[in-house]
Amino acid sequence: MQYCARCLYPANAKPTIIMDEEGICSGCRYHESRKKLEIPWSERREIFEQILDEARRMAKARGNSHDCIVPVSGGKDSHYQVWLLKKKYGMNPLLVTFNHIYNTPAGLRNLSNLVEKSGCDLVRYTAGADAVRRISRYMLETVGDLTWHYHAGIRTFPFQVAVQYNIPLIVWGEHGFAELTGIVTLDDFVEFTKWTRKEHDMRGYEPHQLIGKGGITEGDIRPYIYPSDDDIARVGVRGIYLSNFFPWDAKEHAELMIREWNFGTVTFERERTFNLNAKIEDHANDVHDYLKYLKFGYGRATDDASMEIRHGRMTREEGIEMVRRYDAREPKSLEMYCDFLGITKAEFYAIVERMRDPAIWEKDASGEWYPKDSVINHPIGALEEAARVEQSNDRTLAEANRQLYYNPACPPLKTGEAALDEQSPTFRIL
Ligand SMILES: [Zn+2]
Secondary structure, eight states: OOBOSSSOOBTTOSSOOOBOTTSOBHHHHHHHHTTSOSSOHHHHHHHHHHHHHHHHHHHHHHTOSOOEEEEOOSSHHHHHHHHIIIIITOOOEEEEEEEOSOBOHHHHHHHHHHHHHHOOEEEEEEOOHHHHHHHHHHHHHHHSOTTHHHHHHHHHHHHHHHHHHTOOEEEEOOOHHHHHHOOSOGGGOOOOOHHHIIIIISTTOOGGGGTTGGGOOTTTTGGGOOOOHHHHHHHTOEEEEGGGTSOOOHHHHHHHHHHHHOOOOOOSOOSSOSBSSSSTTBTTHHHHHHHHHHHHSOOHHHHHHHHHHHTTSSOHHHHHHHHHHHTTOOOTTHHHHHHHHTOOHHHHHHHHHTTSOTTTEEEOTTSOEEESOOGGGOOOOHHHHHHOOOOOSSOTTSGGGTTTBOOTTSOOOOOSOHHHHSOOSSOBOO
16 A cells, blocks of 8 residues: 555545655645645635625625524534634624534533533534434445434535525535545635535435435435525525635644633543544544544544644654554444444444455455555655655644643643543433
8 A cells, every 4th residue: 555655644545635756645735735825815814804794794684693604513613613703703603503413521511612602693403313323324334434414414404504594604614625635726715515515525425315225214314405506596605614714723723712712622542543622522433433444444543643744743653653553443432333223243344344445455364354554564765754844843742732632641631521531431412
């Protein structure tokens, strides 16, 4: 397997990445491109301000008290989006949450914190546990994803609310796929479309295709049905990404939100990554991420370490240690999710069997799967040395970052809040 000479992504990473002649991946090149843009950040900010002015004008003309919608989960990005719009730009966003029910106590604590600190109105849709069970199980069996309803819900429900409340602007945070693997450039100014929603977030499935499968009913898929083209056109809905208009540093946002709005990070060692501040609201993330490892041979430690390497806060050597520590680990919550879905662990592994990428997985003589390769096996050569970025004084694993990233040598300080200090064996619906 070829691995990026700079970060730790393998050539079979999803979505597709491309390695250039220097052995550097498209995600690393995208990250670099944020520093040398055709359109500078100052001009981007002006474009952003014009969009907000227009949204305010339209809200006034329509007699709306809300001028935009911010889809929120309660994570650090949600905090930052709302803070920026409300505190910096004086907007009055309507917060919209799709509750996928696989919540951690830390996530519920932070969502409640966000609503309290922002003073904003919130609309929250909670998917029923029976529907979630049916959809999760069916999507696990067909595409190996038990969190399909998350992506479908958070990418659809805000549009339903936009139509219902006649609010034309939806402000998303980061264009995640671009940042990970660089499939678009910043000069594209990508906006949210129905197509990207279906292809990237919903694995090519529109909800009506699910009716009748695995007992899924019409009622089960209601929150995932995108409004009609007529409705979208009548309201004039557009979805923009903040990361097209502002330099995006997730670490900075987490620090700012801890300081400004008491965003809480977790203080226990997570099973699949050293990161203590991202996706901590998502209880199923450990299993979701483990599935990625079982399919493609890499997991969240690769994602998180690659990001730190691109920022120059971690060396390749340090990143590889993270991959060694976390990527292959089976999460304890796997058993609980199997119980919830009504399958055994053996059935879970049987489902995954045919989804294993043969580029990385092989069976040994006794029928056990093993990865043919890992970035751990690759010595650092001339290509990797040439690809290194300038190192920052801000080190991921430094004591100063102990609340943000787990380092066994200086573990995070306990907060006294059980929601942040203790890992919950199960998810919380509300
Ligand atoms: Zn890379």
